[in-house]
Structures are given as C-alpha cells and as structure tokens.
Amino acid sequence: MNPVPLINHPCTVCCRPTSMWCSRCQSAWYCTPEHLQSDWPRHRKECVPATHAQNYNIIATPPPAEQQVIMRPRIITVKCRPSQVPSQGMCPQPLVNGHFPDGQAESIVLTQGLNGEPLRFPLHLWYSPTALSRCAPINRAIYHITSGAAAKAWCGTVVVLKFNGSRRQGYSDAGSNDLPALSAYFLAYK
Incomplete structure (x- = not known):
C-alpha cells in the first residue's frame, strides 16, 4: 500500500x-x-x-461542461420585394422577417470596416433584438469570426447581405472578404 x-x-x-x-x-x-x-x-x-x-x-x-446549443452557419435564400419606384434607383426590400422565430428583425448598415476605413460596398445586417433574452442558441459563425472575444454574446439568427453598388440599388451575397468588417463590428458592439 x-x-x-x-x-x-x-x-x-x-x-x-x-x-x-x-x-x-x-x-x-x-x-x-x-x-x-x-x-x-x-x-x-x-x-x-x-x-x-x-x-x-x-x-x-x-x-x-455546460451544454450549449450552437447555431451553425448556413446559406439561405432571401426573397426581395421589388422597389415601388424603380426609376428612382431605390433598392429592393429584402423579406427577412420569416427567418427570425419571433418574426421581428432590426437592421443596421455597416459603412466602415477595420480601423474606420469606408467599405466600398456597405453591408446590411439583420438580427433579433430579443434572441438573447429568450435564450436563443449562440451564433457559431459570429463566435468563430470573433474568436469568442465579442463583449456581447450574439445569439440567434443574423442575416448579412452586401449592397452591390455604392448607391445601394440592389443586393448581392456577402462573402469571405466581408468577414473582417463583420468581425470588427461584432467585437465593437457592446
């Protein structure tokens, strides 16, 4: 012994x-x-x-270890309602509310990237303001691009589209080149 x-x-x-x-x-x-x-x-x-x-x-x-439900990133199709007055160059209206469980989405347009540099093509981001309060799953894509260092735990669905022109007349898909600007936004958001 x-x-x-x-x-x-x-x-x-x-x-x-x-x-x-x-x-x-x-x-x-x-x-x-x-x-x-x-x-x-x-x-x-x-x-x-x-x-x-x-x-x-x-x-x-x-x-x-604590069990956490984590949302995986996925590509979705976002339908748009055409502009009422196409001759004025207005962009179409994306119909994103159906992608949010509560049907409510707030949006922000990002016009600056890292170090405040202007983005050539602004990013339009939609998110659910109530996702955190209703214990929605952590957004894995945001957690990954911020290396888990974001001050706010981003939860629930986030939809990002990129304007395809500087005059914001239409949208295209956001891509990997847009990740630094998105990461900077998620890290700075309190």
Whole structure:
C-alpha cells in the first residue's frame, strides 16, 4: 500500500492549507468540494487532464461542461420585394422577417470596416433584438469570426447581405472578404 503524502498547499479559493486537489488535472488545490464547484467556471479554462494520474487526495471530479446549443452557419435564400419606384434607383426590400422565430428583425448598415476605413460596398445586417433574452442558441459563425472575444454574446439568427453598388440599388451575397468588417463590428458592439 502506498502511503498518502501529507502535502499542504493553499486552497485556490480561500488559501487554507489542504492536501486535496482537482481529480482531473491534479494541479489545482481545494479544501472543500464547494470551493472546486465555485471556482470551476475559471478553473475549467486551464484544467488539463493529468497524464500521470495518482489515486490519492483527490477531491472531486469537476462538473461536466455546460451544454450549449450552437447555431451553425448556413446559406439561405432571401426573397426581395421589388422597389415601388424603380426609376428612382431605390433598392429592393429584402423579406427577412420569416427567418427570425419571433418574426421581428432590426437592421443596421455597416459603412466602415477595420480601423474606420469606408467599405466600398456597405453591408446590411439583420438580427433579433430579443434572441438573447429568450435564450436563443449562440451564433457559431459570429463566435468563430470573433474568436469568442465579442463583449456581447450574439445569439440567434443574423442575416448579412452586401449592397452591390455604392448607391445601394440592389443586393448581392456577402462573402469571405466581408468577414473582417463583420468581425470588427461584432467585437465593437457592446
């Protein structure tokens, strides 16, 4: 039988001496299971399973990772209502409300990209202002292009179209060249 060493390390939460550690990484010390639970949101980012697991002085297995529903990006077809007065050069009206569960969408036109440089073809973005309050899934595309660093957790559907002319007379698909401008917007939005 292996003797259990009496090692006293400060608890990560309260600094009380303890000889118990996280059973997963065996590098974080806790004096009670409650302290592990309370510190888990921070500790989970650094908790890497130990390669040389030892079976003594373990405190508890960390709780399982939180389940998150994540929306995957997809290409959709957006129908447009033609302009009432085509001779005035007005752009068609995209019919996007059907792509939002609550039928409500707000929009913004992005005219600047990174470092405030003007966009040659502005981007028109629609989103649901109520998505976060009704626990809609995290938008994976936005999470990915911002590397998860956006101050606001963007949830729910987001539709982006690009004006195909500087006079905003029609739309075309947004593409990968538009990602830096979109990323800058999502990162700056509070």
